[in-house]
Amino acid sequence: MDPNEALRRIAFLLEWRGASPYRVRAFHTAADATRHLQPGPVDAAQARRLRGVGPLTAEVISQASTGAVPSYLARLQAEAGPGARAGWDLAAASTGDCHLHSDWSDGGSPLEDMAEAASALGHQWAVLTDHSPRLTIAHGLSPDRLECQLQAVAAVNSRMGPGFRLLTGIECDILDDGSLDQDEDLLGRLDIVVASVHSKLRSEPEPMTARLLAAVRNPNVDVLGHCTGRIITGRGRPRSRFDAETVFAACAEAGTAVEINCRPERRDPPDDLLVQAATAGCRFAVDTDAHAPEQLHWQSSGYARAARIGLGADRLITTWSLDRLLPTRSGSQ
Numbered sequence: 001m002d003p004n005e006a007l008r009r010i011a012f013l014l015e016w017r018g019a020s021p022y023r024v025r026a027f028h029t030a031a032d033a034t035r036h037l038q039p040g041p042v043d044a045a046q047a048r049r050l051r052g053v054g055p056l057t058a059e060v061i062s063q064a065s066t067g068a069v070p071s072y073l074a075r076l077q078a079e080a081g082p083g084a085r086a087g088w089d090l091a092a093a094s095t096g097d098c099h100l101h102s103d104w105s106d107g108g109s110p111l112e113d114m115a116e117a118a119s120a121l122g123h124q125w126a127v128l129t130d131h132s133p134r135l136t137i138a139h140g141l142s143p144d145r146l147e148c149q150l151q152a153v154a155a156v157n158s159r160m161g162p163g164f165r166l167l168t169g170i171e172c173d174i175l176d177d178g179s180l181d182q183d184e185d186l187l188g189r190l191d192i193v194v195a196s197v198h199s200k201l202r203s204e205p206e207p208m209t210a211r212l213l214a215a216v217r218n219p220n221v222d223v224l225g226h227c228t229g230r231i232i233t234g235r236g237r238p239r240s241r242f243d244a245e246t247v248f249a250a251c252a253e254a255g256t257a258v259e260i261n262c263r264p265e266r267r268d269p270p271d272d273l274l275v276q277a278a279t280a281g282c283r284f285a286v287d288t289d290a291h292a293p294e295q296l297h298w299q300s301s302g303y304a305r306a307a308r309i310g311l312g313a314d315r316l317i318t319t320w321s322l323d324r325l326l327p328t329r330s331g332s333q
């Protein structure tokens with residue numbers, strides 16, 4: 001046990017019992033701050049001098065810095081039961097994230113900052129998935145800009161060294177007829193393609209089903225992003241209606257992963273559809289859809305959801321090694 005792990009575990013356990021995202025975030029913020037600590041014992045007063053560290057997190061850091069299990073963590077663990085342990089083990093096995101944005105589209109940070117944050121979290125890889133051209137409000141990338149971005153990604157990888165790789169990708173709009181909003185040859189050159197619906201979310205079930213089916217069966221598509229489009233905070237947005245049984249069966253058959261989108265306002269798919277997709281034999285990508293580096297923490301909420309319905313790491317492609325994720329393509333850059 002070290003301060004970083006203790007704080008991340010506490011964040012996970014708080015999330016597991018339904019604490020507010022703000023409370024969970026305080027522990028992730030403190031964990032980020034511990035990167036500046038030297039190994040070895042730290043007293044609470046020293047820890048308080050770290051940015052974003054308060055009285056409780058300082059006490060946790062101090063206790064964990066001696067190798068002990070902090071008393072606050074011990075109490076949360078005792079109250080949580082074995083299911084939480086399975087969730088934590090999945091989160092700890094995470095290798096990457098298939099869905100994040102940079103300031104090339106509607107994210108707030110340069111792609112190198114996103115890559116560095118993912119690497120610092122312990123990821124071996126992460127996929128840059130900026131938006132496709134039709135999402136003009138989000139500065140979707142034209143084919144030319146995407147070509148430029150591929151070079152920018154290669155440059156980041158050459159700087160970051162062998163322990164981490166930023167993968168090329170896109171969050172590609174699924175158009176009304178189920179085709180994709182980007183040149184298919186270009187899509188074929190990307191490491192990972194996430195396909196999502198961002199328009200006409202309130203269509204009748206029949207056209208929406210046909211639209212999703214065409215996308216998940218497209219050989220260039222690897223992940224079906226936030227499949228219902230629901231928003232569960234603020235004024236909210238109802239989930240899109242489609243024949244989930246048929247769509248998830250097609251995902252399972254095509255090997256297209258269903259995304260467990262971890263954004264607090266999405267948490268998509270809803271619980272009932274998550275169970276249905278699991279029963280259909282689908283694989284899943286536990287994705288943050290992060291638009292800023294600190295949002296990469298959200299991933300643990302998706303692993304908690306996966307653990308609650310008994311999914312193992314084998315079904316979660318975000319715990320896979322790069323060789324398994326990209327069997328024919330790894331090492332190609």
Ligand SMILES: [Zn+2]
Nearest residue numbers: 171196225226
């Ligand atoms: Zn999206």
Ligand SMILES: [Zn+2]
Nearest residue numbers: 099101171289
């Ligand atoms: Zn997104």
